Amino acid sequence: MEQDLKTEAxxxxxxxxxxxxxxxxxxxxxxxxxxxxATGLSKGAFYHNFKNKDELGVLVVKAELSSIIYEAMITPLLEKGEAKTILKNTFLNKFQAFTNDEKLMGCPVNNLINEIGGSPNLLNEALKGLIDTWVKAVIQIIERGHSDGSIKPETNPQQAAIYLVSSFEGMRGIRKLYQDDTNWNAYSAALENYIDQL
Incomplete structure (x- = not known):
């Protein structure tokens, strides 16, 4: 039991x-x-726990990156209340909360997608799974908005969800190129306007 805890730690x-x-x-x-x-552990400790760096990468996506996306962008969508308001608050609150360092470094999910996306491996599959989960959560809140009347019935949930997720991630990538928030703020206003029109 003690060894199991040490291995997990x-x-x-x-x-x-x-x-x-x-x-x-x-x-x-x-x-x-x-x-x-950086861990202060031996290389043997790595190979005792992981076959290779790709296997570690998959765990980073499933543990660390999933936790970030769930906490910031999925769990808030499950709150009670008017769907459109929850959708807008989730995206805008997170967007406005990024620190200058986070703006300069971009999104860790997006960075990894841009670096290894398209490779037919388990790491790529883990990233796809994470994005699919996020998109599905946005689809569900839009469908909830259809039910509570806050989102127009003609709004296509799949189209709106993929647009929101991809534009949000895209702006985080673009922001790394600039030293000021001019485009960042323009996107924030456009994002709010887009959600208002759903």
Whole structure:
């Protein structure tokens, strides 16, 4: 039992450290040696817990990145109240809460998609699963808006959901190119206007 807890603690430490390293330096540029040096553990500890960096990457997506998306963008959509208001608050509150560092570094999910997207592997599948879950949550709140009358019945839930998720992530990627918030603020206003018109 004690050994199991130690093994789980080691896996968590490696996963959390890998997430920080991938976010800061990129997945491909981060070596197993760098991750293990940052944890203070031996390379043997890595191979005791993971077959390779791709397997670790999948766990980073399923644990760290999923947690970020769920906390910020999915769980708030489950709140009670008018659907359109919840949808708008979820997207705008999170968008306006990003720190300057987060704006400069972009979204860790989007960064990873841009870096390894399209590769036919388990890491790519994990990322697709995460985006699919987010899109489905947005579809559900839009369908709820149809029921409570806050969203027009002609609004296509699938189209609106993929537009909201992809534009939100896209702006986070674009913001990395700029040193000011001119485009960021313009997008925020456009996002609010778009949701108001749903």
């Amino acid at each position: 080691t896996r968590i430490l490696i996963t959390e450290t890998a997430f920080q390293q991938f976010y800061k330096n990129g997945f491909k540029a981060t070596s197993i040696n760098e991750i293990m040096k």
